[in-house]
Amino acid sequence: MSHHHAVAPKPADDPAFTMPAMLSGLSLPLCVVGLIALVGGTFLGSSAVGGRFGMSAYLTAYMYAMTIAIGAMFFVLIQHLVRAGWSVVVRRVAELIMIMVVPLAVLFIPIGWAVWTGSLYVWTDAAGYQAEHHIPADAWAEKIRWLNPQWFTLRACVYLGVYCLIGCWYYSKSQRQDQTGEVTLTESMQARGGPAIILFALCTSLLAADWVMSLAPMWFSTMFGVYIFAGSILSAHCAIALLSFVLQKQGAMRDEVTIEHYHDLGKLIHGFVCFWAYIAFSQYMLIWYANIPEETVWFFTRYPGFSEDFGPISIALMVLHFGVPFLGIMSRHVRRTPWAVAAWATYILVLHFVDLYWAIMPEATVGSGGAMGVLASVLTVLGMVCLMLGLIVIVGARTRLIPVRDPRLAESLAFENI
């Protein structure tokens, strides 16, 4: 019992807590290249395949960044809510990802524009869609009371407003604690964790329905919000592990984030891989079993027998998004090897994109849009990732990479798995 000793935290201005110079230097190029690729990918998709395709590619990239950011927000909130000690050393990294909801709120503008110009969601052409799909007039009249540009935009503003509010509040409180070390700040963050999570859950459920599910306006699944959330929380853990690993490689927080923290992140990643599979399977199984046409249509467009492009992705998601990582991260040995955890995190982050691509793109066109379509989709998401990384580095350079005066920092440093 006496062989592990309380580790005294380093002083707050230790160079190990600042953004490594190599990464700081990359921030501007990343932002510029990212923005170009993002815009270029969207235009490539719009011109080569079709306007709706380009905007769908943009939406995929946007949802990719957004789900990771709000997943990190959930991580921060839940760690405060349960008064977790182990996670303090990686919490700042999560906060940096979380605060990306602010630039992402700005990046929503193209989607809002697309809603008003009718180049993304099919319900924006209300009369045409109804006529084309022979939807009963009374049902459709009710539907467009929810799905209309004005109300949609207002709701989007509310979601983004809530996210920005929660993100900024928690970020600024955490920053202030870096300066002052006030214990009461932790207490007030804990106390607001509960209400914040309720707001978060409401917004995330509705966001998934609005931004992704309404791409197929007549399709519905009560599980869909949970499905998006499952991917979100999984990829957020991966992003935290990967970013911590990269920062450590560049020389930051080397003594703070230990094998024990990677072990825990690895366990959580493994758990959320299972959770994602559980939600995905339950949703599919229930719809498959009941076999009601208005529900099966969504899976039908992604079915191996129907779609040459998306059918294989459906199969691949089962194997690659669940089977392979499930076995891969099962071993304690792997979880206690930081580079292996980071490698698996990267792998799952790639698969998270495939997951969203599979959820969003089939509603844009019948197929993947050929080589140009795939190129456009990939280019857009790479641009988004570069832009986000650049912004994270810019923000990270203005702060410390660890909540240096958190009252539970010592506990986190001394943390050991059983």
Add this chain to the structure above:
Amino acid sequence: MSLAVSNGLDNTVERPGQRAPLVLGNSTFHSITESVCRISENPPSKLWVFSFLVSVHLATMLGLCILYLFYTGVGVWGNRSPVFWGWPIVNFVFWVGIGHAGTLISAILYLFRQEWRTSINRTAEAMTIFAVVCAGTFPGIHVGRAWLAFWLAPYPSLNLWMWPQFRSPLLWDVFAVSTYATVSLLFWYMGMVPDLATFRDRSKNPFRRAVYGVLALGWSGSSRHWMRYEKAYALLAAFAAPLVLSVHTIVSFDFAVSQVPGWHTTIFPPYFVAGAIFSGFAMVITLMVPARKIFSIEKLITIRHLENMCKIILTTGLMVGLAYGTEFFVAWYSQVGEEAFAFVNRAMGPYWWAYWIMISCNVISPNVFWFKKARTTPWIMFVVSIFVNIGMWFERFVITCTSLSRDYLPSAWAYFSPTWVDWAMLIGSFGLFFTLFLLFCRLMPIVNMAETKATLAKEMHMAHQDDTATPI
């Protein structure tokens, strides 16, 4: 070395950076052994004998009702067309749900390193097993010719030459519930072996020593044994955690794979699991608040334990509320007439009273736990936990009966009313549950002594470290 940890009994305040103790009142390893073993070694109190007699009578009533049912047929229940799944299924889902908190405490909280589980996990696991016994009774007797219920098992029959139907969620249920009962039993027993060894070693009576000696399997406390034991415990926890989710998920499949409006909705799996945990924790509180008082184990099962459970009840209650809301929203959003009707009918139809009992008990009543006063006052949480139990029973009633009584065929619509046998069986199942639970309290170690001692050792170590670390 001083074993004192804390003298006060209020450990609900936890300053960031310090951890509040979980074992209170100058406890020592020996005092933990004493306070737990005493319950079983002393003669039973009058209260125990009285409760036991009442429970046994009610359990007997259940047994007699089952005999009457076998002899007369399932017509003795209120199950009539179109509500063929009446109270038996409601009771089944209710009891299975109760069981979930036990596994959640023993497995999931273990995986999350929530040490406050240590002194309540044993009782919660026992509760799981007894609840699953009650739950298993109902589908068993609902099959009509209950003496042929073994046909559900995939055994090579020389008479039938046929196999069960594996595409039916009801058969998945058979596998899920029996696996759940088995694994819970293994987990519970394995966790109990070191404590049974304590019972054995304290027994003066040779008969008692022999019985506990056999049950303890010759446990000696060897470090090598402990090492494998802890590994096995962690593994079983890792298996039981997804298992517990799967059980209520599969119970939800019973409803959700159908096309009945109000049943077929994809959120059912996580929503049923949240509801199960919700009701299970309520039942743990219902049992623990009196038990800790009667058996004087307040130092081991502290207010902080109860407060944490209240927080979980609040959380899962809100999750259940979110699921109710989602169902309603999507029923409208989908613009499928039958779905929308099913949900409006729940709230405003002939069963409006059941629906609003459910909403007020499940969604509204747990909100008192936003206040710390309510979370730390045993009688308030006891009352709320009873409300939640009632609310969760009504939730299953609302799901089962409102949807079935208003099927696609309006000419078949009917109102379900229970018979006296339905009532007697519901009450009798509580008798069975409490009979088993009271026997457990008398005969088995109701607090996990070994784990509580380990927690105490850790807290002593931390206190010691704090004492020595401050000057440096």
Add this chain to the structure above:
Amino acid sequence: MSTPKTPPKAVDDDNVVHGVVAEFTDVSSLLAACERVRDAGYTKADAFAPFPVHGIDKALGIKPTVLPWIALAAGGIGTCTALAMQIWMNGIDYQYIISGKPFISLPASIPVAFELTILFASFATFFGMWALNGLPRFSNPIFTSPRFDRATDDTFFLFLDAKDNRFDEAGAKSFLADLGGDFIEVVKEDDSPKSIPKFLLIGLALLISFSLIPALLVARMRVTKSTSPRIHIFPDMDFSPAKDMQQTSTLFADGRAMRPDVPGTVHRGEMIWDLDFQTGIELEKLAQTDAPRVRRLVAMVQSDVEVGGDEQAADAADAGEETSSEPAEEASSDGESDEDANPTALTPAAGPEVDTTPWLSENPLPLTDAVLRRGQTMFGVYCSTCHGMNGNGDGLVNRRAQRILATTWTPPSNLHDETLFEDAYPDGKLFSTISNGIRKMPGYRAQIGAEDRWAIVAYVRALQASQDATLEDVPEAQRATIEKEQTDVKAALEKAAAEAEAKAKESST
């Protein structure tokens, strides 16, 4: 009751020495002592504690267990077992369709596969752990000391095993004393009686024998025969109050147990407004020549529907319509129409005159593969018993009648008779014959739905065509295959004949 393995060397007057044990009062002194024991080179030392002591495996140098691998393997076996079981049971051995799902439905197999994975892995973990620990083991020499009872309460023990290479009794004792242990004792062989207490044995034996009684009774019942009737424990389940036809019931206001059709509903395939379809006659045309007959026919079809297939009554109501639709077994009332070589149903009894009925000349059903197969099935069920499987009139009933020389037997028609071909005997007439019967043949209107009767007509036409078809009738594209099959069959026949001949020769020599 397992005993310790091969007892070490015995000491003369005393029992075997198993090792030396010392007590410690707290965790930290125990851990410190363990580390020193490990560093001194002991490999078989063990510590005993009332709870798992964090870090003691490292302090004692205990190697990690293989238990996780056992669990993983068992889990994998569980998954495979469950999947194989479900695929075999529902997919291969006992197939039946449930809610339109494929026999092998992977999504529906996942829940059980998951449960069995968990079950197998849990069993492996549970029993594997006890097996690896060598438990249950009820007789352990370390239990001999009464002080050791506190090992499960609040005291910690450090044990140096005599099997250790570094062990010598005096040295171990002083070493433990040096480590700070109290109450150092030598652990000797347990010389208390090892037999199980008698009351336990008797109790166990009684328990086992009582629990065997029901099983033995069942087993005996299964292998013996009894002449007494079986006991009915639940008589109302064995003799359920189900009603037979024409019985009364108090359940309904009209007192009838049989329920009439719901007013305004129509049997499948009995749509009365298509009267041509029901009769096989172009009624519009017939009405111009014989209006009363049309009225009778319409009344017959309508009463048919109202009475719900009560055929005899409908026929009786169909007055003046002299058909030979009486049941065949009676057949006492047949008159001259028996000699009628060219049987025509629904013709007046006046004799063989020219049939002027405007029969439907074409089958109203589309001639698809499904219709023909349906017709084949129904023909096999209803017609082949008399007409034979290929329609040559030599079915099983006919053969038996010939054998017993039944006097009143009228042989069924050979369907390959030219008078029954389409040009001489229109489809509608054939349909009518099937519906109403002819000579000894009863009408099948009650048994076979109209659509199925038309399917039989279609199949009969196919049968007729099959009997004298030539290769030219086969579509061009398939002729090659037919020819090839023909030569194959011929070759096979010749080969078989040759082989049989060779065999016959062989056996004769």
